Amino acid sequence: MSLSIKYWGVRGSLPSSKTPQGWITHIEGVLRSFFNAGLKEPSQIQKFIENYDVPNLGGYGTATTCVEVSSSKQQLIIDGGSGIRILSERMMSGRTHTSTRGPFHIFMTHFHWDHLIGLPFFTPHFMPGANIHYYGVQKDLEKLIRGVFQKPYFPVPYEALAAKVHFHVLEPYKTLQLGDLNVTPYQLDHPDPCWGYKISCKDKTYSHCxxxxxxRVSREELGPDLPLYQNVDLMYFDAQYTFPELAEKANWGHSAAQIGLDIAFRENIKQILFAHHDPGASIQQIHEIRQQTMEYYNWRLQHAKQSNEPIGEVKWDFAYDGLEVIL
Ligand SMILES: [Zn+2]
Ligand SMILES: [Zn+2]
Structure with missing residues (x-):
């Protein structure tokens, strides 16, 4: 039984893109690489593109947090950042398993703008007969969602939504069974506060952090939240900052890849995807963070080998909009 995780938005804080001039400069660079490689013919374009990885050519994406987790029988969505608009379009065009009336299951981590800005553009809200279920640990979940559909911030008030909307306040650390998915909320280190989710389907486990x-990194510090990081196939981890930036931006609620790697090595996590890319981070800057992460990763493995520390390899990369991982 496989578990599929699709990333519709991986940017943090604010949807952001290069300027048109920035894209022109980027396209110019790509065209130069094409000709510098000695290529000339249109028939060579496809092969040339296939040699690039997606972020090198198209960047890491512009949309804020929205993640779709699905088994063959059940689907859920984590957060309604601007990425949910594209997911909504796919659903309406029938290009996903879910029917256009749902039921849809949206799990909220917290209510910062970048995690809910896309909700008014989730089309099923306006469809008679659609059922939308919201889940969150925050006790005022209903009030917080109602506040999104409110004049003068949005022209359609909550009372005018055609869909039937349901609210489910979750108990921390208590597993909810949704079809064949088991979902458990754990607290993250973020202001206001924010809850991560551990989602399992049979023997596959995804951890959304x-x-x-x-x-909190040590087992003692993590206390009741430690299971979020244990027996995990794929962890999605906040790496908005470089390691030195982390010290400058203490208490801003975001992390660096090195922190995630340390947890993964200790807890034997198989794979990590780093995300919540800074809105100001260019393709080049994220490449540089990726390079620094690679240097740390190699140093950590070498150090472990020299000191006979039993740690295994961890598969890792930086997420981009549209990436899908099948566990
Ligand atoms: Zn955020
Ligand atoms: Zn936040």
Whole structure:
């Protein structure tokens, strides 16, 4: 039984893109690489593109947090950042398993703008007969969602939504069974506060740890939240900052890849995807963070080998909009 995780938005804080001039400069660079490689013919374009990885050519994405987790029988969505608009379009065009009336299950981590800004553009809200279920640990979940559909911030008030909307306040650390998915909320290190989710389907487990500063790293510090990081196939971790920036931006609620790697090495996590990319981070800057992460990763493995520390390899990368991982 496989578990699929699709990333519709991986940017943090604010949807952001290069300027048109920035894209022109980027396209110019790509065209130069094409000709510098000695290529000339249109028939060579496809092969040239296939040699690039997606972020090198198209960047890491512009949309804020929205993640779709699905098994063959059940689907859920984590957060309603601007990425949910594209997911909504796919659902309405029938290009996903879910029917256009749902039921839809949206799990909220917290209510910072970047995690809910896309909700008014989730089309099923306006469809008679649609059922939308919201889940969150925050006790005022209903009030917080109602506040999104409110004049003068949005022209359609909550009372005018055609869909039937349901609210489910979750108990921390208590597993909810949704079809064949088991969902358990754990607290992250973020202001206001923010809850991560551990989602399991049979023997596959996904751990959603965005937004978090990762201020608690040791098992003792993590206390009741430690299981979020244990027996995990894929962890999605906040890496908005470089390691030196982390010290400058203490208490801003975001982390660095090195923190996630340390947890993964200790807890034997198989794979990590880093995300919540800074809105100001260019493709080049994220590449540089990726390079720094690689240097740390290699140093950590070498150090472990020299000191006979039993740690295994961890598969890791930086997430981009549209990436899908099948566990
Ligand atoms: Zn965020
Ligand atoms: Zn946040």
């Amino acid at each position: 965005v937004d978090t500063e990762g201020t």
